[in-house]
Amino acid sequence: MKGNILTNAFITLLFLILCCAFQTTLWPAITTNIQPHIWVCVLTYLSLYRSPNVALVLLCLAALILKSFTLFPGSYLLLAIVFSHFILKQIKDRTFWKGISYYILCTVFATLLFGVLLSAIEAVGFGNSLSFSPMNWLISALLNIPFSIIIYRLFITIDKITSIPLPAETGYNQYV
């Protein structure tokens, strides 16, 4: 993949830190009842619009960043991120179209997927009862929509500046 990938990766991860800090510090000042999961928008973008190898590396680094904002074990978090990346890739290989609508749909799906994955991993890993609240994660998925629009526009601009090409409808083979 051509382009300044290191600069792009640095900016992406920095933005992820800002998103997590916003969600954990600024958003609770607005309301503590519901919260978006803005970091899902960033991870979904990496899964959809980066080559598999680059995406995996960035997602591992993203898991390290997310770990610093939660008590959830890092290994389980990484497992959930990699698994969701795999599922998103499979969906993208079968159905893909350029544009923001696809990205928004994938973000909503990824948010719900993370809710299920994290709860299931917690139940298996800790032997604890599932604390998955479908309504909370559904509201989070809907709250992610406006944020995903902003993040998509921002990352498209960053990709243009760092000369990272966007994939087309032909699939992911152009990353070779």
Added chain:
Amino acid sequence: MFMIYFSLEKGQNQKPIPGVSSSGGLIQKSYHYLSSGVRGSTGKYLNLIRIKTENEQLVNENLFIRAQLGELTELKKENERLSDLLQFKSKNKSQLLAAKVIGQDLFKEHHMISLNRGKKDGVKDYMAVITTGTVVGYTIETHKTTSKVLLLTDKYASIDTIIQRSRVRGLIEGAQSHALLKYLKVDDDVQVGDLIVTSGLQNIFPKGFPIGEVTEIDKIPYQPSQNIKVKPFLNASTLEEAFIVITNNKDSQQ
């Protein structure tokens, strides 16, 4: 016209011409009436403009004063809160370190807060965190300048406790919105409304510090223990400051 003028000039005692004077006066009166009307309308219009400008200025001033009032109210509330904390700290025998809540967990299901104190302030893992009147939790991860605190309402938190009235010992475990008091025998003396306090046996929390009150007792037949629901006094959503117990004295109050 010249003839009339010269004839008037000749005699100073000459009376003015009646028809001309009265019609002139009538016209003057009507002009005066018209001009006063115009003057009045113009005055009103100018007044309206002035009033509108004054109104805008007053509205802006009002908004500014309201904003200042809001700020002062906030300062007043912060002052009251900090006074309570200072009073609480001075009464407590343990060495307390004041800290501000700077964040919470990424996932709502995990009840964790971040404080702005860390290793450089003398904070270590498994130090008690309290606030005025109740237990908050204990530090679970400390970094150089920040610490993560596991709240007592988290499902992975457990604190050794006793029932203040009957001195029965049990273990409080978090359960999201409430807590469960576990490992009490079925014949242990516990009633709804009993105050649950820290036992001090873990050497983390000061002894006798309030945690919550019993709200529900469920005695299942043929079971060796009873399920007790506790309503914690902690309200994590409004928590802004807390104390980290650096050195613990067994008795929490003077």
